[in-house]
Amino acid sequence: xxxxxxxxxxxxxxxxxxxxxxxxxxxxxxxxxxxxxxxxxxxxxxxxxxxxxxxxxxxxxxxxxxxxxxxxxxxxxxxxxxxxxxxxxxxxxxxxxxxxxxxxxxxxxxxxxxxxxxxxxxxxxxxxxxxxxxxxxxxxxxxxxxxxxxxxxxxxxxxxxxxxxxxxxxxxxxxxxxxxxxxxxxxxxxxxxxxxxxxxxxxxxxxxxxxxxxxxxxxxxxxxxxxxxxxxxxxxxxxxxxxxxxxxxxxxxxxxxxxxxxxxxxxxxxxxxx
DNA sequence: CCGTCCTCCTGGCCGC
DNA sequence: TGCGGCCAGGAGGACG
Numbered sequence: 001x002x003x004x005x006x007x008x009x010x011x012x013x014x015x016x017x018x019x020x021x022x023x024x025x026x027x028x029x030x031x032x033x034x035x036x037x038x039x040x041x042x043x044x045x046x047x048x049x050x051x052x053x054x055x056x057x058x059x060x061x062x063x064x065x066x067x068x069x070x071x072x073x074x075x076x077x078x079x080x081x082x083x084x085x086x087x088x089x090x091x092x093x094x095x096x097x098x099x100x101x102x103x104x105x106x107x108x109x110x111x112x113x114x115x116x117x118x119x120x121x122x123x124x125x126x127x128x129x130x131x132x133x134x135x136x137x138x139x140x141x142x143x144x145x146x147x148x149x150x151x152x153x154x155x156x157x158x159x160x161x162x163x164x165x166x167x168x169x170x171x172x173x174x175x176x177x178x179x180x181x182x183x184x185x186x187x188x189x190x191x192x193x194x195x196x197x198x199x200x201x202x203x204x205x206x207x208x209x210x211x212x213x214x215x216x217x218x219x220x221x222x223x224x225x226x227x228x229x230x231x232x233x234x235x236x237x238x239x240x241x242x243x244x245x246x247x248x249x250x251x252x253x254x255x256x257x258x259x260x261x262x263x264x265x266x267x268x269x270x271x272x273x274x
Numbered sequence: 275c276c277g278t279c280c281t282c283c284t285g286g287c288c289g290c
Numbered sequence: 291t292g293c294g295g296c297c298a299g300g301a302g303g304a305c306g
Contacts (some may be wrong), residue, residue: 001298001299001300001301003300032282048298059300074300074301076282076299076300076301077283077298077299077300077302078283078285078298082278086279091277092277093284110283111283111284111285112282112283112284112285112298112299113282113284114282114299114300114301129302130300130301130302155275155276156275157275157276157277158276158277161276161277164300164301166300166301173299173300174299174300221288222298223285223298224285262277262278263277263278263279263280263299264298264299264300265297265298265299275306276306277305278304278305279303279304279305279306280298280300280302280303280304281302282300282301284296284298284305285297285298286295286296286297286298287295287296287297287298288291288294288295288297288305289293289294289295289296290292290293290294
């Protein structure tokens with residue numbers, strides 16, 4: 001599942017293939033993945049444009065176009081952006097094809113088809129609600145311990161839910177949420193407003209640490225995630241708890257337990273996480 | 275405001 | 291070997 005580090009890796013790996021490249025042609029195989037504007041408007045608005053840059057906010061990718069608009073993409077669960085030669089075999093689960101002037105195709109592939117694309121900006125006032133309401137992301141100047149403490153104090157919900165809420169912190173998904181809580185020694189079911197100042201401090205550091213580590217390792221590949229060159233991330237080898245249900249905790253050896261929090265599987269160490 | 279459940283969807287895995 | 295059932299979960303919405 002692409003979270004902040006994975007989307008960042010996709011951004012970095014896409015950039016050298018598509019920056020300053022013209023989009024000659026767009027082919028949409030699954031129309032409902034284009035959420036705005038209409039499919040014909042999307043195609044008309046994108047074809048002939050040059051991609052001037054690729055940015056990322058939270059888990060969203062922005063492909064900036066030279067007319068001032070941008071393609072906003074969200075990979076959700078199984079989406080990927082793959083670069084392939086134009087005359088080669090098309091990748092599995094291909095949903096949207098961007099034919100570039102340099103002889104490469106950029107494919108939006110998606111197994112479960114939860115991914116979305118839209119064309120925004122310029123004179124179009126439409127906004128993606130989730131994108132517009134993103135909170136600060138880890139490792140950014142806007143993400144401060146004081147701000148986190150303030151928000152946690154105001155929120156009476158389980159801390160796992162808090163961390164997954166993109167309005168509060170942008171870019172954390174199930175993997176990095178579980179990892180941050182494990183690194184911080186906090187149970188996913190603890191209430192946000194019940195955390196001590198010390199716990200908030202440790203959690204703040206842990207969130208930044210697990211995201212930094214994910215970035216360093218080019219993301220976590222568990223099932224489907226790959227970057228634009230089809231490469232996997234290495235961070236799976238460094239996970240403390242995610243995907244390790246029933247295995248011993250790396251710190252104390254206690255067997256890791258899995259529960260459901262807000263419908264999400266949550267793995268934690270019953271001994272280390274208080 | 276909050277938690278729970280449901281929806282979208284398909285590949286992979288488990289048990290029978 | 292096959293097949294039904296369940297699981298994976300990002301995000302938004304219904305509901306209590």
